[in-house]
Amino acid sequence: MAKPLRFRRYGRRLGITLLFAVAITGLWQYQERQYRDDYTWMGVPGWDELTPTSVHRVLRNDGYLVGWSDVRIGALWVSYQVHAVRDRRIGSRPGFTRDWRTLWPIAPDSYFGSGYDRGHLAPNYAIAAVHGRDAQVDTFRMSNMLPQKPALNRQLWQRLEEAIMDHFAPRFTRLQIVTGPVYPPSFMENVFNRVGLVEVPAAFYKIIVAPDAADPKALAFIMPQNVKGNEPLDDYLVSIDEIEARTGLDFFPDLPVDMEDRLEGQTRTEGWALDAVANKPGRFQ
């Protein structure tokens, strides 16, 4: 007699729990889709082949998404959008913070004494100017940092980020940016090349897309760690296909096939006026 009653009660509790789970999952997925639409174009980056070094999970932030790898112990990509802004003032630089979602202990002081900078993937200035203070604070999470040589971080890379906001963004309604690391071909040969737990990339890529142009345009760069900093930006132009080959990632997976070749298979610079900024000196010399 007691048994069926207990079972009924248990069943009701299970039903309520399930209902909650469905509701919360639905809400979460709705929010997830919202984020993906706001921060990506033609789909979230994925992987071509299921290998340990290409698997990642998505961390959502205010203003940008991170594809986080628990094998590299670092981001494989960040995705965000920018547009030209009239008010160029931003808040002061917030402090670096731990990101508990990574589970790996990566502290703000983990890079101290390594000779590497804590290089932003989603940049402080652009995210702050376009998406506001909360988003700016999120860019200082350690999950958004990778070890970057000072000459690259403070000069060549900084010049590219400045060109995006000052020169490219005003030419189009909005830009979709995807940026991240390029690792050496052999995982085992680089496996102990780490700052703390974070694997040191050999180079960094940045993809810039103007999606709303009548004929969508893309620019892509790969910049190695060892640069002087004053090189012309266009020395590092590549196709998106080359970045896909060197990272194992698949960018803009929802692109129609005919557009894919034009956008990803070639390096086309017309419409960007790259010459006007390629040799512009950096702010920090």
Added chain:
DNA sequence: TTTACTGT
């Protein structure tokens, strides 16, 4: 000030 960071 308005674009990086550094055992500040």
